[in-house]
Amino acid sequence: MADETMTDEQILEGVEHKSFVATSDRTAASLSASGVAAEDVARAAAQAAYDKKGEDVQVLDLTELSDVCDYFVLATGTNxxxxxxxxxxxxxxxxxxxxxHPFSIEGREQKTWMLMDYGSVVVHVFTPEARDFYRLEKLWGDAPQLPLDLL
Structure with a gap:
């Protein structure tokens, strides 16, 4: 029987695929599993928080600072x-x-700090007291804020 060993190129030939490789030099935000840019998810989350009267809505760009996610969305609810x-x-x-859809939502019981994990985007919604206590903006002070045009 002839040698049936295939090269990587032969295996991948004709196969449509997307690959994402983690590197230490991250210069662009990643795409979600469905191909949506993380920035679009962050902007949609920020707009939704603003629409529901969330205060001090911010998006921190962590693409150069974190291997865990690309963006934090921060918002405060009055209660x-x-x-x-x-x-x-x-x-x-x-x-x-x-x-x-979020992989998970944490904090539903206490409702003082709720976290929504979208993979490349993590949304944090706080009461004023919790936001003041945890001060994620200060913790991630090197992160630039994404300019928002909230309508």
């Missing part, structure tokens, strides 16, 4: 009920605009 409402709005609007 626990509003924090929960903002998270629900973000989940609905990001799904509608980008087809993305």
């Amino acid at each position: 626990n009920r509003q924090v929960d409402s903002i998270v629900d709005e973000i989940e609905e609007k990001v799904a509608a605009a980008c087809g993305e």
Whole structure:
């Protein structure tokens, strides 16, 4: 029987695929599993938080600073009920605009700091007291803010 060993090129020939390679030199944000740019997910989440009367909505660009995610979206709700409402709005609007759903949502019980994990984007919604206590903007002080045109 002839040698049936195939080269990598032969195996991949005709196969449509996307590959993402992690490097220490990250200069661009990644795409989600469905091919949506992380920045688009972050902007949709920020707009949804703003639409639900979230305060001090910011997007921190972590593409050069973190291997964990590309963007943090930060927003403040005036109380626990509003924090929960903002998270629900973000989940609905990001799904509608980008087809993305969070892998997990943490903090539903206390509703003082809720975290939504979209993979390349992590959304943090706080009560004023929790945001002041954790001060993620200060912790990630080197991260540039993404300019937002919230309408």
